[in-house]
Amino acid sequence: MTSHDLDDTARDALALELEELVEAIPGVAHIYQPRATLPALLAARLTPDPSTPPPPPRVEIGDDGVVALTIATDADSISPDVAHRVHDALLERLGRAGTAVRRVDVRIARVD
Amino acid sequence: MTTDLPDDLEAAGVSGDDVETLSLEPDRLDGHTIDELADYLDAGMTPADPTIDDSPACQNVLDALTRVRMLSHGALEADALDEDAREDDWITEIITNISLEAHAGRDIPLPPLKETENSVITEGAVRSIVRRAGDTVDGVLIGRCTLEGDVTTPGAPVVVRVWARIVRDHGATAEAVTDAVCSAVEEALRTHTEMNVESIDVTIRTDGAAPVPEEER
Numbered sequence: 001m002t003s004h005d006l007d008d009t010a011r012d013a014l015a016l017e018l019e020e021l022v023e024a025i026p027g028v029a030h031i032y033q034p035r036a037t038l039p040a041l042l043a044a045r046l047t048p049d050p051s052t053p054p055p056p057p058r059v060e061i062g063d064d065g066v067v068a069l070t071i072a073t074d075a076d077s078i079s080p081d082v083a084h085r086v087h088d089a090l091l092e093r094l095g096r097a098g099t100a101v102r103r104v105d106v107r108i109a110r111v112d
Numbered sequence: 113m114t115t116d117l118p119d120d121l122e123a124a125g126v127s128g129d130d131v132e133t134l135s136l137e138p139d140r141l142d143g144h145t146i147d148e149l150a151d152y153l154d155a156g157m158t159p160a161d162p163t164i165d166d167s168p169a170c171q172n173v174l175d176a177l178t179r180v181r182m183l184s185h186g187a188l189e190a191d192a193l194d195e196d197a198r199e200d201d202w203i204t205e206i207i208t209n210i211s212l213e214a215h216a217g218r219d220i221p222l223p224p225l226k227e228t229e230n231s232v233i234t235e236g237a238v239r240s241i242v243r244r245a246g247d248t249v250d251g252v253l254i255g256r257c258t259l260e261g262d263v264t265t266p267g268a269p270v271v272v273r274v275w276a277r278i279v280r281d282h283g284a285t286a287e288a289v290t291d292a293v294c295s296a297v298e299e300a301l302r303t304h305t306e307m308n309v310e311s312i313d314v315t316i317r318t319d320g321a322a323p324v325p326e327e328e329r
Contacts, residue, residue: 079305080304087224105230108237110237111244
């Protein structure tokens with residue numbers, strides 16, 4: 001199965017599961033919202049609207065088999081090692097789910 | 113607000129006004145200005161603003177602003193007692209640079225262990241690491257730091273330049289402080305990046321440092 005075969009509900013459920021998985025990895029301090037969602041977050045702050053849908057999952061599973069996320073690492077961790085652990089954990093979990101992964105993009109945007 | 117520019121920016125034809133404009137450009141800080149972030153800090157970061165709390169650039173700025181405020185407080189108190197008190201231009205300069213450096217910038221690759229791995233650390237994160245490491249040295253605030261070289265190419269040589277200021281004089285020589293800043297930055301970079309750091313050039317300014325009484329050292 002490729003990520004292209006997932007419907008939106010299944011994709012979001014899997015992404016949320018991946019979020020929990022990543023948050024539990026030693027050295028991961030935070031997972032950030034994808035930068036593309038920032039305008040919506042800013043708009044929601046300026047004009048709060050209860051009907052505004054919740055922000056999308058912070059782990060993006062693309063149709064092209066690319067999984068992407070942006071994280072902060074703990075200052076007392078070794079950031080490259082944390083990135084390796086995140087990659088390995090996502091690859092293993094998605095493999096168990098039968099989802100083909102072409103690439104895992106881990107972006108460290110801050111050391112906390 | 114006037115801004116004293118590092119030589120490299122001046123040589124590139126960038127004016128103080130340009131830097132001021134850039135530093136106040138909200139897009140560089142995920143939709144926020146440095147003034148908004150300072151206000152958020154003043155308010156104890158409540159009520160929580162997810163557009164700030166979930167922005168690495170804003171978080172990097174808040175961290176740096178907190179350290180500047182903590183260290184500059186004592187220095188400004190000393191200034192207040194000094195008839196020849198300096199203006200707080202150096203604080204303005206540091207804050208301007210903090211906002212300039214906080215944006216994500218270039219993606220710096222972390223060498224993969226597997227072919228499916230594509231991990232990077234942002235230039236903004238690295239500059240923040242450098243700034244934090246330097247700020248851990250007693251009495252020192254990092255004014256500015258740059259990463260020179262093609263950091264996007266694994267293994268390419270990188271020169272790290274750091275401009276620092278001794279804000280509170282603990283009695284250490286400028287040479288000792290320079291060595292301490294260099295060591296702290298080197299260790300931080302070795303821990304969090306895999307850049308090929310060719311050299312770390314530290315320039316220290318010592319003028320106007322507020323003396324720290326012996327009993328407080």
